[in-house]
Amino acid sequence: MSSPRMQPAIVSVVAVETGGKLDCCDTDTAHVWVTVTNWSPRRAYLTGAAPFTTAAGCGPASLVGRMFTTTVPLSPPGDTDTNGERLEWPELEECPPLPEGWLT
Secondary structure: OOOOOEEEEEEEEEEEEEOOOOOOOOOOOEEEEEEEOOOOOOOOEEEEOHHHHHHHOOOHHHOOOOEEEEEEEOOOOOOOOOOOOOOOOOOOEEOOOOOOOOOO
16 A cells, blocks of 8 residues: 655644543643644644644643644545544644744
């Protein structure tokens, strides 16, 4: 079986949840809700916070509003997983901040 085609993407952290596990094998109790520009502008995906805290060098509570670059498969995951997504984030890096005055 061939591996899925990958493409670069921007991932934005929109919310953080702490205190629970996605499943019985999960060791991380912090999770983030993220949007992936290539998949859907409206759907958020629940995934572990660990890769994001490592890339940003901060705790989970500081992740909301941060943006990251990564590579993702061309197709988004299915809608059958209701307990969170077992997503991987290869080459995850925090986006550099915009220069001051760039948005004005």
